[in-house]
Amino acid sequence: MKVLVTVKEVGEADDDFEIEGTDIAVSDLEYDLNEWDDYAVEAAVQLAEAGIADEVVTVTIGPERADETIRMALAKGADRAVRVWDDAFEGSFADVSSKVDVLEAVVDEEEPELVLGGVQAADTAFGATGVALAERIGFEHAAVVNDLDLDADAGVANVHRELEGGIEELTEVDLPAVLTVQTGLNEPRYASLRGIRQAQRKEIAAMDLADLGLSADDVESALTLTAMYEPESDSDAEIIEGDAGEAAARLAEVLRDKGVGA
Amino acid sequence: MSDVLVVSEHRRGELRDVSLELLTAGRELADTLGGDLHVAVVAGDVDRFADELNRPGVDRIYTVENGEEFDHTVYAAAVEELVDRIDPAAVLVPNSVNGLDYAPAIAERLEFPLVADVLGFEYDDGLTVTREMYGSKVETTVAVEGDRFCLTVRGGEFVPAEGVGDAEVESVDVEAPESGARVKGFEEVAGGDVDIADADVLVSVGRGIGEEENIELIEELADALGATLSSSRPIVDNGWLPKNRQVGQSGKVVTPDVYVAVGISGAVQHVAGMKGSETIVAINTDPNAPIFDIADYGIVGDLFDVVPQLVAEFE
Numbered sequence: 352m353k354v355l356v357t358v359k360e361v362g363e364a365d366d367d368f369e370i371e372g373t374d375i376a377v378s379d380l381e382y383d384l385n386e387w388d389d390y391a392v393e394a395a396v397q398l399a400e401a402g403i404a405d406e407v408v409t410v411t412i413g414p415e416r417a418d419e420t421i422r423m424a425l426a427k428g429a430d431r432a433v434r435v436w437d438d439a440f441e442g443s444f445a446d447v448s449s450k451v452d453v454l455e456a457v458v459d460e461e462e463p464e465l466v467l468g469g470v471q472a473a474d475t476a477f478g479a480t481g482v483a484l485a486e487r488i489g490f491e492h493a494a495v496v497n498d499l500d501l502d503a504d505a506g507v508a509n510v511h512r513e514l515e516g517g518i519e520e521l522t523e524v525d526l527p528a529v530l531t532v533q534t535g536l537n538e539p540r541y542a543s544l545r546g547i548r549q550a551q552r553k554e555i556a557a558m559d560l561a562d563l564g565l566s567a568d569d570v571e572s573a574l575t576l577t578a579m580y581e582p583e584s585d586s587d588a589e590i591i592e593g594d595a596g597e598a599a600a601r602l603a604e605v606l607r608d609k610g611v612g613a
Numbered sequence: 614m615s616d617v618l619v620v621s622e623h624r625r626g627e628l629r630d631v632s633l634e635l636l637t638a639g640r641e642l643a644d645t646l647g648g649d650l651h652v653a654v655v656a657g658d659v660d661r662f663a664d665e666l667n668r669p670g671v672d673r674i675y676t677v678e679n680g681e682e683f684d685h686t687v688y689a690a691a692v693e694e695l696v697d698r699i700d701p702a703a704v705l706v707p708n709s710v711n712g713l714d715y716a717p718a719i720a721e722r723l724e725f726p727l728v729a730d731v732l733g734f735e736y737d738d739g740l741t742v743t744r745e746m747y748g749s750k751v752e753t754t755v756a757v758e759g760d761r762f763c764l765t766v767r768g769g770e771f772v773p774a775e776g777v778g779d780a781e782v783e784s785v786d787v788e789a790p791e792s793g794a795r796v797k798g799f800e801e802v803a804g805g806d807v808d809i810a811d812a813d814v815l816v817s818v819g820r821g822i823g824e825e826e827n828i829e830l831i832e833e834l835a836d837a838l839g840a841t842l843s844s845s846r847p848i849v850d851n852g853w854l855p856k857n858r859q860v861g862q863s864g865k866v867v868t869p870d871v872y873v874a875v876g877i878s879g880a881v882q883h884v885a886g887m888k889g890s891e892t893i894v895a896i897n898t899d900p901n902a903p904i905f906d907i908a909d910y911g912i913v914g915d916l917f918d919v920v921p922q923l924v925a926e927f928e
Contacts (some may be wrong), residue, residue, distance in 0.1 A: 364747045365900045375747060407646040416891035444755070447717060447727050467619055470713075474747055478708075479717035479765075486718035490795035491660035492685075494714040514624070515862050517803030520683075529715075535850035571796050573726035577741065578754040581901070588908040590893070598912045602894065605910055609871050611814050612838045612927045 352503060352526075354395040355461055356429065357480070358409040359385040359453065360420040373375035373576045382418045387469020391532040393539040394499055395467050396428035403503050404465075406430050410457045412440070412450060418555055425550035426542035432553070433457055437560040439567035447479045449570035451487050454480070456563035458488050465508070466529040469546070472493050485529035493524045497533040501526075614760070615648030620692055621666055622709060623657050624683065625799070626663050631766075632705040633773035638734075638766050639705050640670035640774070645736040649673065651699050652780070655691045655787075656680045663782045668774040674782045679789060685715040686792035692719045694787045701761075703740075708740040708765035710863075720763040728755060731763045749881055749903045770883060803865055805857040812841035814871045817860055817887070819845040821876020821897065821916055825853045831875055834920050837927035843867065843879045861886035876916045879904025896920070 362380030370375045384392075398404035409424050409432045411417050435453050458466065466485075471478035478494075485492035495504045497519065498511035506526045511519040513533050524530070542550070560566060591598045591605075606612060619639040621632035627818040636652065643650040649672040654662045659676035666674055677691040692704060692715070704723075706716040707859045708730045708863070720727035722806050733751075740757040742764065809815060818837040822828060828848070835842040842858060849859040860867050862882040872890035878881060879895070879902055888907055895908040912919055 362747070363645075364750045366901060370751065373753070377750065395882055422841040424829045447729075448724075449720060451721065476744075476746065476748075478713045479720075479726075479729050481717075482714060483717035483727070483783075486721040490712075492718070493794055495710045498645070505912070511800070512710065512714070513863050514799075516623075516866070517801060517859075517864055519800045519802050521797040521800060523795045523797055528793075534846070538852070540874065575756045575758070576726065576753055577756045579746070579751050580753075581750070582752040582906075584906050586908070588905050588911040589727040590905070590911045590913060594919035595914055596922050598914060598927055599919055602910065602912060602923060603926035606838065606871065606873075606894070611840070611871050 352404055353406045353408065353461065354398055354404045354457065355463035355466045356388070356395045356407060356409045356424070357466065358388045358392065358411045358421060358424050359472045360411065360413050360417040361385045361472050361474040363473065369476040370579050370581070373579045375579070380447070382416065382420065384423050385469050385472050387471055387473070387532060387534060389539040390467050390536045391467040392424045392427055392429060393537045398501060398536065399428065403501055408433065408461055408463070410454065412436065412445070412453055412582070415557070421555055422550045422591050423542055425553045426546040427540055428546065430553065433558060434555055435558045435563065436569070439560060439570055440523035444574050444576040445570065445576055446572040446574045447477060447483045449572050450480050451483050452565060452569050453563065454484050454495070455487050456565055464527045465501070466490065468531055470531045470533050481529045481531040491525045491528040492530065493522055493528065494531045495533050495537050496530045499530065499536060512599055583586050614700050614702055615646040616651060616699055617643040617646065617648060617703045617705060618651045618653060618692070618699055618701040618856060619705045620688070620818035620825050621653070621662065622707045622711060623662055626658065628662050629707070629709070630773060631661070631709060631768040632666065633668070634768060634771040635705050635707060635766055636666065636668055636671060637771040642703055642705070642734065642736065646702055648702065651675065651695070651701065653677065653691060653695055655688050656682060656684065667778045667782070667868070668778050669776045669778045670683045670774060670776045671780040674780045675785045676782060677785050677787050679787060682796055683711045684792050685718065685794060686798065687787070687789040688715040689719045689722065690789035692788045693722060694785065696723055703761070704763040705762065706765045708767045711828065712765050716765050723763070724752045725761050725763040726757050726759060726764070727763045728757060731766045732738060732770050733765045745881070748878070750901065754895055780871060803857045803859065805855060807841065807857055809841055809843045810867050812867070813871050814838055814840035815843045815860070815867060815869045816840045816875065817843040817845065817877060818875050819877030820847040822848070825851065828853055830917070830920055833924050834875070836922045838873070840873070845883045874904050874908070877904055877919060878902040879907065
C-alpha cells in the first residue's frame with residue numbers, strides 16, 4: 352500500500368523573541384520538522400521496512416524554505432515528496448478547510464491507502480487537519496494514536512488512542528484511513544549520513560494551486576489572525592536571585608519551611 | 614440562527630468537567646448572540662447525564678441513546694441531526710482527545726469554519742476568539758468570517774456551571790451509519806509500583822535535562838528532598854521514565870504539598886496536571902517559560918548549576 356505522510360515545517364520561537372505585526376519575527380524562529388510529524392514519518396518508514404508499505408510519500412504545504420525540512424524526512428526514509436505553495440497562502444492564516452482542499456487534491460493524485468500525520472502542528476496547534484481530511488475524502492480515521500498495528504490482509508489498523516488521564520482506547524479502524532499520530536508512538540530515527548546523501552537525489556515535486564486544479568478562491572481562509580502578543584503574566588512567583596549557590600541556599604530555606612527534607 | 618449547541622463529553626460512566634465549563638461558555642455566547650443554549654448528550658447513561666447538565670441558563674437538552682461509549686461516527690451523526698433541527702450559529706465541543714476525533718469532521722461536513730483550542734471569545738458584529746500559538750509563548754486573536762462556526766474550547770478556561778436548571782429534556786433518535794472505527798476496550802497505562810498522585814513532595818524533570826544519563830541528577834535531588842520522582846511528557850516519550858511517572862493531561866493529575874519542576878517549560882498539558890499543587894517551585898533557563906506564571910518560587914538558571922548545589926544543601 353501507499354502511505355502519504357503530512358509533514359509541516361514549523362517555527363519554534365527563541366527564548367527571546369520579537370513580534371512583528373501578527374507573527375514572531377522570522378529571525379527569532381528556528382525552523383524544523385514538526386515534532387509530531389517526525390513520529391508519523393517514522394511510523395510510515397517502519398511500515399515500509401516491514402514490507403507493508405510499498406511507497407512513502409510526504410506532502411507539505413509550505414514555501415521553498417521548507418525543502419530543507421522535507422529533505423530530513425526523505426533522509427529518514429520517505430521515498431519522495433510533494434510540496435504545495437502558492438502566492439495565495441502568502442501572509443494568510445490558512446484555515447483547516449483550505450488546507451484540506453490542497454490535501455484532498457494531493458490524495459486524489461496519489462491514491463494512498465493510509466494517511467499519517469502528527470496530532471497537531473507545534474506552531475498553530477489546531478490538531479484538526481487530519482480528521483477534517485478524512486471526512487472530506489471519505490476515509491475512516493482515528494485521532495491521537497499512540498500505538499499502531501496494521502493488519503493489511505484484514506484491511507484494518509489496530510490502534511490505541513491516548514485519552515486523558517492515563518487511559519488508552521483500543522480501536523479497530525477500517526482502511527483506508529487517516530491516523531493522527533501522538534508523540535511517543537515510536538522512536539523517530541536520526542537521519543544517517545547515507546540517508547542524507549540519498550535524500551539529495553529524491554524528488555520534491557513543487558506544485559502550486561493551478562497544478563492541483565485549484566484557485567486562490569478555493570483556499571480563501573475564513574480566519575484572520577488579527578493580533579499576536581505575549582500573554583500577560585499573572586505570575587506572583589518570587590524569583591530567587593543570585594548565583595547558583597546563593598539561589599540554591601535560599602530555595603533550600605524555602606523548602607525546609609514547607610517541611611521538605613525534614 | 615442565534616442559538617448555541619454545546620456537545621457534552623463523558624467517559625466510562627462519568628460526565629467530564631469540561632462539559633459543565635462549556636455550559637458557561639455556551640451561555641455567554643448565546644447571550645451575546647441573543648439565542649438559546651442547547652446541550653447534546655450522546656451515548657451512555659443519557660438521562661443521568663442530562664440531569665447533571667440541567668443547570669441554570671440551559672434552555673434545552675437533547676439525549677441521544679446510542680451505545681455506551683464515545684464513537685465518532687455516532688457523535689458526528691448526532692451533531693449533524695441536531696444542527697439540522699436547531700440551526701445554531703455556534704457548535705461548541707471540548708478541546709479534548711475525543712473532541713478532536715469528531716469536531717473537525719463535523720465542521721467539515723457542515724462547512725462551518727473551525728477554531729480549535731479556544732481560550733475565550735468576543736462577539737461584536739462577528740466572532741473574535743483568543744487562542745495561543747508557538748507552544749503557549751504567544752496569545753493571538755483570530756477573527757472568524759461568517760455567522761456560523763464550530764469551536765473546540767480548552768478545558769479549565771471557563772468556570773463550571775452550577776445550580777439546578779429547568780431545561781426541557783428531549784430524546785432524539787439518530788440513525789448513525791455503521792462505524793468503521795470500533796472501540797474494543799480500554800487500557801490503564803499509568804499503573805505500576807508507584808502512584809505519584811499519593812506523594813506529598815514531587816521532583817519533576819522535563820526536557821531541559823537533555824540526556825537520559827542526566828536523569829540520575831534529578832533522582833539524587835528527589836532522594837535528598839525525600840521526594841518522589843515524576844516527569845513531563847517528553848521524558849516518558851523518550852522511554853527514560855515509565856508512564857506512571859508522567860504528570861499532565863495524558864498522565865496523572867497531582868496535587869502535592871510541594872512540586873519542584875526542573876527543566877519543565879510548563880506546556881498547557883503539563884500544567885493541567887499539576888496546577889493544583891500547594892507550592893510550586895520552578896528551575897528553568899528561560900525566564901519567559903510559562904511554568905513561572907504558575908510558580909510560587911522560581912530560579913532562572915541552568916539546572917546543571919543549581920541542582921547539584923541544592924542537593925548539597927540537603928546533605
